Amino acid sequence: MTAAVGGLTTAEAAARLAEVGPNTVETAKREPPWRMLLAELTHLLAVLLWVAAGLALLAGTPVLAVAIVAIVLLNAMFAFWQEYRADRSVQRLRELLPAAARVVRDGVTVTIPVAELVPGDLLMVAAGDRVGADLDVLDAVGLELDESLVTGESVAVAHSAGDRLRSGTFVVQGEGRAVVAATGAGTALAEIERLAVSAKRPPSPLTVELKRVVRIVAVIAAIVGVGLGAASLLLGLTLTGAFIFAIGVAVALIPEGLLPTVTLSLARGAETMAERRALVRRLDAVETLGATTFICTDKTGTLTQNRMNVVEVVTPAGLVHVHGDGYAPTGRIEGSDAAVARVPAVARTALRCVTGRVEEGAAGWNASGDPMEAAFHCLALRVGLDVEPDGRRIPYSADRMLSSSLDAGRVSVLGGTEAVFARCRSVPEEMTRAVHELTGLGRRVLAVASRDWAGEASVEMEHDLDLVGVLALEDPPREGVTEALDRCRSAGIRIAMITGDHPRTGAAIAREVGLLGPHGVVLDGPSLPVTDAELADALDHDDGVVVARATPSDKLRIARALRGHGHVVAMTGDGVNDAPALREADVGVAMGASGSDVAREAADLVLLDDHFATIVIAVELGRATFKNVRRFLTYHLTDNVAELAPFVVWALTGGLVPLAIGVLQVIALDIGSDMLPALALGAEPPRDDVMQGRRRRSIVDGGLIVRAFVVLGMTEAVVAMSAFLVILLAGGWHWGASVSAALLSTASGAAFAAIVLGQAANAFACRSSVRPVWRLDLRTNRLVLYAVGAQVALLIALLGIPAVASVLGGSWPTPAGWLLAAAAIPAVAVVDAVYKLIRRGARGGVRASDAPSHSAPGRDSGDSRIRADRPRTGGSSSLPG
Numbered sequence: 001m002t003a004a005v006g007g008l009t010t011a012e013a014a015a016r017l018a019e020v021g022p023n024t025v026e027t028a029k030r031e032p033p034w035r036m037l038l039a040e041l042t043h044l045l046a047v048l049l050w051v052a053a054g055l056a057l058l059a060g061t062p063v064l065a066v067a068i069v070a071i072v073l074l075n076a077m078f079a080f081w082q083e084y085r086a087d088r089s090v091q092r093l094r095e096l097l098p099a100a101a102r103v104v105r106d107g108v109t110v111t112i113p114v115a116e117l118v119p120g121d122l123l124m125v126a127a128g129d130r131v132g133a134d135l136d137v138l139d140a141v142g143l144e145l146d147e148s149l150v151t152g153e154s155v156a157v158a159h160s161a162g163d164r165l166r167s168g169t170f171v172v173q174g175e176g177r178a179v180v181a182a183t184g185a186g187t188a189l190a191e192i193e194r195l196a197v198s199a200k201r202p203p204s205p206l207t208v209e210l211k212r213v214v215r216i217v218a219v220i221a222a223i224v225g226v227g228l229g230a231a232s233l234l235l236g237l238t239l240t241g242a243f244i245f246a247i248g249v250a251v252a253l254i255p256e257g258l259l260p261t262v263t264l265s266l267a268r269g270a271e272t273m274a275e276r277r278a279l280v281r282r283l284d285a286v287e288t289l290g291a292t293t294f295i296c297t298d299k300t301g302t303l304t305q306n307r308m309n310v311v312e313v314v315t316p317a318g319l320v321h322v323h324g325d326g327y328a329p330t331g332r333i334e335g336s337d338a339a340v341a342r343v344p345a346v347a348r349t350a351l352r353c354v355t356g357r358v359e360e361g362a363a364g365w366n367a368s369g370d371p372m373e374a375a376f377h378c379l380a381l382r383v384g385l386d387v388e389p390d391g392r393r394i395p396y397s398a399d400r401m402l403s404s405s406l407d408a409g410r411v412s413v414l415g416g417t418e419a420v421f422a423r424c425r426s427v428p429e430e431m432t433r434a435v436h437e438l439t440g441l442g443r444r445v446l447a448v449a450s451r452d453w454a455g456e457a458s459v460e461m462e463h464d465l466d467l468v469g470v471l472a473l474e475d476p477p478r479e480g481v482t483e484a485l486d487r488c489r490s491a492g493i494r495i496a497m498i499t500g501d502h503p504r505t506g507a508a509i510a511r512e513v514g515l516l517g518p519h520g521v522v523l524d525g526p527s528l529p530v531t532d533a534e535l536a537d538a539l540d541h542d543d544g545v546v547v548a549r550a551t552p553s554d555k556l557r558i559a560r561a562l563r564g565h566g567h568v569v570a571m572t573g574d575g576v577n578d579a580p581a582l583r584e585a586d587v588g589v590a591m592g593a594s595g596s597d598v599a600r601e602a603a604d605l606v607l608l609d610d611h612f613a614t615i616v617i618a619v620e621l622g623r624a625t626f627k628n629v630r631r632f633l634t635y636h637l638t639d640n641v642a643e644l645a646p647f648v649v650w651a652l653t654g655g656l657v658p659l660a661i662g663v664l665q666v667i668a669l670d671i672g673s674d675m676l677p678a679l680a681l682g683a684e685p686p687r688d689d690v691m692q693g694r695r696r697r698s699i700v701d702g703g704l705i706v707r708a709f710v711v712l713g714m715t716e717a718v719v720a721m722s723a724f725l726v727i728l729l730a731g732g733w734h735w736g737a738s739v740s741a742a743l744l745s746t747a748s749g750a751a752f753a754a755i756v757l758g759q760a761a762n763a764f765a766c767r768s769s770v771r772p773v774w775r776l777d778l779r780t781n782r783l784v785l786y787a788v789g790a791q792v793a794l795l796i797a798l799l800g801i802p803a804v805a806s807v808l809g810g811s812w813p814t815p816a817g818w819l820l821a822a823a824a825i826p827a828v829a830v831v832d833a834v835y836k837l838i839r840r841g842a843r844g845g846v847r848a849s850d851a852p853s854h855s856a857p858g859r860d861s862g863d864s865r866i867r868a869d870r871p872r873t874g875g876s877s878s879l880p881g
Contacts, residue, residue, distance in 0.1 A: 008104075010105055020186075023118070041073075051250070052667075109124060119181065126174075133181075134164060143158065147166065166188045213633070225253070265683075268683055278621075281606065285604035288604070290625055292586070296569065304475040318338065327374060343379075349469075351380045352391060353404060392407075393405040400419065402415020406456075412450050424449050434470060442509040496539055498558065503549070520545060520546070521538065524547075555581035573591075582604075623690045633704065635677065636670075637705075649721060673794050676786075681763065750814075753813055754820065758827070765832040772833035
C-alpha cells in the first residue's frame, strides 16, 4: 500500500483500520499474577512447610504453626514480587510507542492517536519524534535516528529515501516524509515482543537442586514416619498416639528453617554484589552466577572503554603515530616531517563530516555526541585546528557507508575504506596494505577524501575523489579485563565475545585483551552453523571464541545452543533486541550505564558500570554463596539425625526406652536455635580458591550426606542419647521401668541441651570442609560467634523459663546433665577433625587456600597473573613511513 500525495482519505483510513486493527503491540496471553503467587505457595518445599505447620497445629502448638505459615507467606511474596517485576520487561515494549503522530489525511496534516495509524498513511517525522510504526522513507533532509533501544547501537543512523524506519526509534535530527509500511503485530517491534515472550527463563540450578533435596527429604520423611508410626501401633500405642508419634518423626526430618535461610543468604549475596556495582534483580540469580560455565559478552563498553581515539594516521607521505591521554586536546605526533605536515588536512576533512565534539567539564575532557566523531575533533585540536566547519553536511547512511559535506566549494568525505576507496580516482597500493594491517591490529579504520565541487550539496559530489588519508581508531581495553579473563579461565569458565565488528577487528581486540588464545575460534555471524547442535560444537572451546558481525537474533540462538550443550550461560546485552537473549540465558546481564530499560528489566543482573570485570566479581560472589549454601545445608541436616534418633530408639526397644525429646522440642531446634548460626554460615567470606576449577554442579552429594548424617549427625545423636540415658539411670530408672514425669523432663532437657551445644560446635565445623575448628580464624566471620552466643542464650531461656520449658517438654538439667551435654562440643569438633584428616589423606593434602581470603573479593593475589603463552599484537610493521 502506498500513500497518495495528499495522504489517505478519512474513509480509506477507517476501512483499513477495520481490516488490520489498531496499531498496538499485542502481548501474548500471560500467566495471571494470582497463578504466579499460587505457584510460589505450592512448590514442593512450600508444601512440606505447610505440612509441618499442620503437624505443629495438630500437636497443640498453634504459635509455632503460625510462625511456619508466616515464613512460607513471606518467602512466597518475596519470590513472587521478584518474578513479577522481571516479567514486566515485555510489557515495557508497549511504552516504546508514542501517544500521537502527525499524518496527512484528506490533504491536511492532522495529529491522530498512534493506535489509529494504518498502512499507507503519509506520516511526517521530525527531530524529537518517536516513530510509531514501521515506515518507508519517501524523502528526507538530514534525517538521523537513535535506534539504540532496538539495535543496541549507540550511534545515530542517518536515513534517506527508500530506507525503513522501525517503530520505537527516535528522530534526533532532520525531518522527512514516510509512508506507513506495517502496524501493530506486523512491526519489527512486535516481532521482538514475540521473541521475548517465547524465550522462557530457565529454572536456576539452585531451584533444581533444592527441588531434588526436598523430594529426597519428603520421601524419607514419609517412609520413616509411616514406618515408625506403624511400628508404634504394633508396640501397643493407640491410633491417636501412633499418629502423634508419626507426626514427631516427620517433623524431625523436615528442615523448616531451610527456605528462609536460603532466601536470606541469597539476599545477603545480592546486597554484597550491589556494593560491587552488580545489581541482582532475581535472588536465585546470585547462585546461578556461581554456576556459570560460559559467558557471552559484548565488546564495546564492556571489554573496551568506548572511548575512541585516533592513534595512527596514514598519508600518502607515510605513517604518523598520535599519542594522547583520553580526549584531552594535547598530544604528541610522531612521523616524518612530510607525513606530519599532511595530518591537519586529514583531520580537517574528517571534522567537516561529523558533529561529535569534545568538551571540557569538571571531570576533564569528555565526548559530546558519538565517541568516534569526538575522536576526530580531538585529533583536530591536537594538530592545532580550531576552526569549526560551516558547510552543508550529508549524514552517513548504510547504503553509502559514508558521510560528506560541502564547505566553500570543497567536498569532504569520510567513511569505510571500501566505500571511499571505490569512489577515489586512484588508491596507492601501500594505503591498501596499511588498511589490512591496521584492521589486523584491531583498529577501526576509516578513509577521508576530497574534491572541488561547484554545484549544490548532493550524493553526486561523492565521486571522483582524491584520497587524503586513512584514520585508525583504537578503543582501549578496560582496566582489569585481562585479569578478569584469567580468573575465568582458572575457574573453568569459557568466554565468547559477540560483536558487530569485522572478524579481523574483533579477533585482534580479543587477542589484545587476552580473550582469544592461540587455538581460539573466530566465527562470522552470517555464516554460523545452521543447527543449534553444530553451533554449540563450534562455540564450545576453552581458548576463547569471537562471533563477529552478530545480530541480536544470533545471540538468542547462541544462548539456546549453549544451554542445550549443558552450559550455564551468562549473556550480556543492552538493546531492546537483546531482551529475548537475556531471558533465554540462565543469567541475563544488562548494561546499567548505557543499556535500554527493556534490556535492564529482562535481565537478572544489571552492571552499574558496564564492566566485564564486574561480571567476574559477581560470579565469584555467586560461587561463595553456593559454598555457603552447602555449609548451612550441612548444618541443617546434621541435627535431623539427632532429632530422629530418640524416636528410632523408642521404636527399636519396643517402648522400653522413653522418648528423649518431643515434637515441640524438634520444632524449637529447627526454627529456633538453628536459624541464626545457619544464617551466619551464609555470610562466610569467599576463600582464596573460590575461582579455582569448575564449580561442582550438585549442592547435595555423597560427601555432604556422609558428613551431615553419618559423621556429625551420629555424633550428636550418640552424645544426646547418652546424656539422656545417664540422667535416667542416675535418677533410679532401669530398663523397662516406668519413669516419673520430673525425671523424664530433666533427662529430656539434658538431651535437648546436648543437641543445641553440639550444633554450636557444628556451626564452627561447617565453616570449612577441610580444616579443623581450631585452625580457623574466628575473626573472619564474627557473625558465627554472635549467632552461637545467641543460640546458647536461647537454650538457657528455653530450659530456664518454667512456662516455656513445660510447654516444650524439657526442664533445666542437673549439673551432671549440663556436663554431659557440654561433652557434645569437643565430641563434634574432634570427630569432625578426624574425618577431615582422613579425607585429606585420601585426597593428598589440604589446599592451602582454603583459609578465608584477606584480599577484597575478586582481587585475590595469585589469580591475576597474565598467561605467558597469550599471543600479543605488535611486532614489525609494514605500514608506509
